[in-house]
Amino acid sequence: xxxxxxxxxxxxxxxxxxxxxxxxxxxxxxxxxxxxxxxxxxxxxxxxxxxxxxxxxxxxxxxxxxxxxxxxxxxxxxxxxxxxxxxxxxxxxxxxxxxxxxxxxxxxxxxxxxxxxxxxxxxxxxxxxxxxxxxxxxxxxxxxxxxxxx
RNA sequence: GGGGGAGCGGAUGGUCGCGGCCGCCUUCGGGUGGUCGAGGAAAGUCCGGGCUCCAAAGAGCAGGAGGGUCGCUAACCGCGACCGGGUGAAAGCCCAGGGAAAGUGCCACAGAGAACAGACCGCCGAUGGCCGUGGCGCCUUGUGCGUCGCGGGACAGGUAAGGGUGAAACGGUGGGGUAAGAGCCCACCGCCGGACCGGGUGACCGGCCGGGCACGGCAAACCCCCUCCGGAGCAAGCCCAAGCAGACGGUUGCCUUUACGGGCACGGCGUGGCUCGCGUCGCACUCCGUCGGGUAGGGUGCAGGAGGCCGACGGGCCCCUCGUGGUGAGAUUCGCCGCCACGAAGUGGAAUGACCAUCACCGCAGGGCACGUCUCCGCGGUACAGAACCCGGCUUACGCUCCCCCCACC
RNA sequence: GGGGGUGUAGCCCAAUCGGUAGAGGCAAGCGACUUAAAAUCGCUCCAGUGUGGGUUCGAGUCCCACCACCCCUA
Numbered sequence: 001x002x003x004x005x006x007x008x009x010x011x012x013x014x015x016x017x018x019x020x021x022x023x024x025x026x027x028x029x030x031x032x033x034x035x036x037x038x039x040x041x042x043x044x045x046x047x048x049x050x051x052x053x054x055x056x057x058x059x060x061x062x063x064x065x066x067x068x069x070x071x072x073x074x075x076x077x078x079x080x081x082x083x084x085x086x087x088x089x090x091x092x093x094x095x096x097x098x099x100x101x102x103x104x105x106x107x108x109x110x111x112x113x114x115x116x117x118x119x120x121x122x123x124x125x126x127x128x129x130x131x132x133x134x135x136x137x138x139x140x141x142x143x144x145x146x147x148x149x150x
Numbered sequence: 151g152g153g154g155g156a157g158c159g160g161a162u163g164g165u166c167g168c169g170g171c172c173g174c175c176u177u178c179g180g181g182u183g184g185u186c187g188a189g190g191a192a193a194g195u196c197c198g199g200g201c202u203c204c205a206a207a208g209a210g211c212a213g214g215a216g217g218g219u220c221g222c223u224a225a226c227c228g229c230g231a232c233c234g235g236g237u238g239a240a241a242g243c244c245c246a247g248g249g250a251a252a253g254u255g256c257c258a259c260a261g262a263g264a265a266c267a268g269a270c271c272g273c274c275g276a277u278g279g280c281c282g283u284g285g286c287g288c289c290u291u292g293u294g295c296g297u298c299g300c301g302g303g304a305c306a307g308g309u310a311a312g313g314g315u316g317a318a319a320c321g322g323u324g325g326g327g328u329a330a331g332a333g334c335c336c337a338c339c340g341c342c343g344g345a346c347c348g349g350g351u352g353a354c355c356g357g358c359c360g361g362g363c364a365c366g367g368c369a370a371a372c373c374c375c376c377u378c379c380g381g382a383g384c385a386a387g388c389c390c391a392a393g394c395a396g397a398c399g400g401u402u403g404c405c406u407u408u409a410c411g412g413g414c415a416c417g418g419c420g421u422g423g424c425u426c427g428c429g430u431c432g433c434a435c436u437c438c439g440u441c442g443g444g445u446a447g448g449g450u451g452c453a454g455g456a457g458g459c460c461g462a463c464g465g466g467c468c469c470c471u472c473g474u475g476g477u478g479a480g481a482u483u484c485g486c487c488g489c490c491a492c493g494a495a496g497u498g499g500a501a502u503g504a505c506c507a508u509c510a511c512c513g514c515a516g517g518g519c520a521c522g523u524c525u526c527c528g529c530g531g532u533a534c535a536g537a538a539c540c541c542g543g544c545u546u547a548c549g550c551u552c553c554c555c556c557c558a559c560c
Numbered sequence: 561g562g563g564g565g566u567g568u569a570g571c572c573c574a575a576u577c578g579g580u581a582g583a584g585g586c587a588a589g590c591g592a593c594u595u596a597a598a599a600u601c602g603c604u605c606c607a608g609u610g611u612g613g614g615u616u617c618g619a620g621u622c623c624c625a626c627c628a629c630c631c632c633u634a
Contacts, residue, residue, distance in 0.1 A: 010166060019499060021446080064499070074193090074536050078503090086504045089167065115504065 012089040018064030018100055027064065027100045034125050038109045038117060039084075041125045042102040058098035063088045070107035080110045087118040095126050 018024060030044040046059055065084060067077045084103050088095075095101075103122070105113070 012167065017499080021499075024499070066499085076535095078536065081500095082503055086167080089504090 010089055010092065012085065012092070016060055016062050016088075016092070018062050018102065023100070024064060024066075024102065027102050034128075035106075036121050036125060038106060038113065038121045039125060040104040040106065041122070042104070043126070044100045046098045046100050060092070061095060061097050061099040061101060064100065064102040066102060066104040067110075068104075068107065071105065071110045072107075076110075080105050080113065083113055083115055083118050084122070086115060087122050091119060091123060094123065099126070101126060 027042050027044040033040060033042045065081050067080055071077050071080055
């Protein structure tokens with residue numbers, strides 16, 4: 001991860017995606033969301049549990065997607081996900097680093113989105129500074145037993 | 151206008167990206183070059199299989215599925231051809247298309263009658279009564295008897311042709327016949343039977359002979375006959391890592407053997423409905439069973455082909471299908487055909503893309519204008535839809551193109 | 561992905577064996593009682609059975625296809 005600063009490309013590999021159900025639960029459980037007419041965005045500071053050695057560089061932000069069945073059939077859901085991924089990829093140097101961002105498009109607006117619209121919404125919703133972490137409201141706590149054990 | 155079949159599923163270029171495999175480089179983070187990367191339905195999950203596990207996949211019962219014939223197939227509720235039936239003017243389309251004289255059950259309402267049926271209206275009333283009347287005969291001259299007629303009514307009775315009811319009324323049409331009618335008789339059609347003749351692998355078809363007809367419908371009602379089906383499913387299963395918490399039950403019998411062991415019985419469990427049979431355990435505590443607790447990470451399964459051969463089990467060779475490129479004959483070109491080379495999605499918070507330009511196709515209507523659609527400019531659109539172990543089908547959704555057939559008009 | 565189930569008035573839910581069209585309750589409306597309301601009583605209204613075919617004389621019921629929703633599954 002030493003080449004983060006000089007790496008100016010627009011790559012979008014697996015290190016920039018949220019991949020585990022546990023990670024999704026943590027990000028949604030932080031319950032810091034904001035939305036506009038198109039998107040709902042959940043934000044969390046990126047946890048660095050795995051890295052034991054001290055890191056002086058903040059890791060890049062990661063993207064996660066939730067596109068429900070109300071958006072439409074599979075090709076339409078794929079289209080929405082690809083648009084959001086592309087917007088994140090092109091904006092990755094303008095957005096703040098060290099965040100986990102989970103994007104959930106609104107079903108009613110997801111019918112006919114364009115790339116520029118998604119870019120606008122994403123930039124506006126993510127670039128504002130984070131509010132203080134609030135208490136978790138167990139709204140998305142599907143596995144509360146595991147949470148209580150830990 | 152109607153009907154049948156086949157094909158395609160936008161093209162090219164640019165910029166920025168994603169995933170697999172191979173080669174090279176690497177400071178092991180990655181870089182770089184090449185190559186491949188959604189569908190005809192990938193869909194619904196409606197059938198059939200492969201594969202995996204249940205030790206093996208056995209028998210019977212139950213349950214389920216299929217049902218004209220002959221082929222194709224690994225198999226099928228699939229496909230093809232044919233047979234029979236229905237429908238349409240035709241091309242064509244549709245058919246769960248075995249059995250209703252093995253049995254059980256059902257056929258509401260209406261209607262006279264609904265399953266070895268029935269007589270409401272109507273028709274008739276030949277025959278026998280009844281009433282009226284005419285002729286003849288008898289003697290006991292009467293409101294007489296007998297006999298032969300005519301007429302009437304419709305009492306007994308005959309009838310099932312017609313009306314009417316119904317989804318369905320115990321063959322149809324025509325003629326004869328009759329009091330009126332009726333397969334009562336006859337002709338043709340239909341139906342039934344035949345161990346018959348001819349054709350066909352067969353379903354069946356054609357004929358011949360016999361029978362006046364006896365046999366309503368429903369089996370997507372129970373059922374009978376024939377055929378097929380053990381159960382679960384890639385979240386199957388196998389390996390690694392991580393993690394948790396254990397508790398309870400089982401401590402047999404007989405025979406045989408010096409003993410190991412074997413046999414029978416009994417009990418638990420498994421064989422995902424039951425029985426048999428089979429397997430397994432029964433002094434093992436490292437075994438069997440019941441209940442409870444933990445994990446949701448990684449790898450593999452995992453990829454042209456349900457073709458073949460060989461293998462020292464790592465794989466190799468050949469064949470087939472499709473794609474791309476090259477080449478040969480022919481040809482104006484393309485395609486078809488032959489040969490050679492290379493290739494054959496494999497994700498998994500889930501890749502196969504995003505944006506732009508030009509072209510193609512379709513539509514809109516404003517301007518130009520020959521007033522119709524040519525094209526220049528403008529605007530909008532380009533269907534249905536996304537692999538999740540794989541394959542063969544079915545069904546459903548959907549844009550366009552082409553070919554063929556039938557009918558009508560010119 | 562795989563396996564299974566359900567669908568009848570606005571809501572909950574009945575309908576022997578298929579029988580000519582659907583019971584009940586809540587809700588709604590009207591009336592009575594009441595000063596008014598609640599409760600109660602009476603009356604009324606509301607379905608063509610998720611959709612489309614087929615079998616049958618006749619289908620909510622039997623069969624097939626499709627649609628929507630729900631549940632289970634390492």
